[in-house]
Amino acid sequence: MAPGAPSSSPSPVLAALLFSSLVLSPAQAIVVYTDREAHGAVGSRVTLHCSFWSSEWVSDDISFTWRYQPEGGRDAISIFHYAKGQPYIDEVGTFKERIQWVGDPHWKDGSIVIHNLDYSDNGTFTCDVKNPPDIVGKTSQVTLYVFEKVPTRYGVVLGAVIGGVLGGVLLLLLLFYLIRYCWLRRQAALQRRLSAVEKGKLHKPAKDSSKRGRQTPVLYAMLDHTRSTKAASEKKTKGLGESRKDKK
Numbered sequence: 001m002a003p004g005a006p007s008s009s010p011s012p013v014l015a016a017l018l019f020s021s022l023v024l025s026p027a028q029a030i031v032v033y034t035d036r037e038a039h040g041a042v043g044s045r046v047t048l049h050c051s052f053w054s055s056e057w058v059s060d061d062i063s064f065t066w067r068y069q070p071e072g073g074r075d076a077i078s079i080f081h082y083a084k085g086q087p088y089i090d091e092v093g094t095f096k097e098r099i100q101w102v103g104d105p106h107w108k109d110g111s112i113v114i115h116n117l118d119y120s121d122n123g124t125f126t127c128d129v130k131n132p133p134d135i136v137g138k139t140s141q142v143t144l145y146v147f148e149k150v151p152t153r154y155g156v157v158l159g160a161v162i163g164g165v166l167g168g169v170l171l172l173l174l175l176f177y178l179i180r181y182c183w184l185r186r187q188a189a190l191q192r193r194l195s196a197v198e199k200g201k202l203h204k205p206a207k208d209s210s211k212r213g214r215q216t217p218v219l220y221a222m223l224d225h226t227r228s229t230k231a232a233s234e235k236k237t238k239g240l241g242e243s244r245k246d247k248k
Helices: 012-024 154-247
Strands: 030-034 037-041 046-048 050-053 063-070 077-083 086-089 099-101 112-114 123-130 140-147
Touching (some): 030 123, 046 140
Antiparallel strands (some): 030 050, 046 112, 123 140
């Protein structure tokens, strides 16, 4: 490098500013959410849900835009727009007078309803949200399928089957524990009764022996009294007989 030529290496100040702008300052990116699929029957209506997350408070300048790309088509057309607190519905396209705004920006909701569905409504709907200054982010898409009769989805059937099986297992477990509880309670009652009977048998001989012990002296006293009474009556009878003999 020639003397006096400017240095080609970046200065430390510029490097620090670049680092802080890329790393220290987080990028503002709005995130939009929709369902992956929506289903409806011919002549019915369907709600296309759209919500979002933003690092900023909901702005008065928030806007929602819905675009529609027909099935097999390449270009997407705008069918609905919400800005400055007012909904703007396409008055020319196929969705004329069939779109209803049901969202609420304060609840971060940008949903719409499409009435009087037809087979031609099959396609992809894209929801785009801008919440200044948070305007950078990806859109979200939902694919609409219109049928003559809305089929039951496989996930719903599988969920119902799994729920029924789990409910049956829980019911069987509850019944098992209830029967086991009743059986254990009955066994405990029988055990208490057997214990009471065994205690009664042990106490009964002791009571009988104590009664006999108390009754033995009484019996002996009664025997002595009978004997003495009998001897006295015999003496009296003998004395009366001797007196009669003397008189004669």
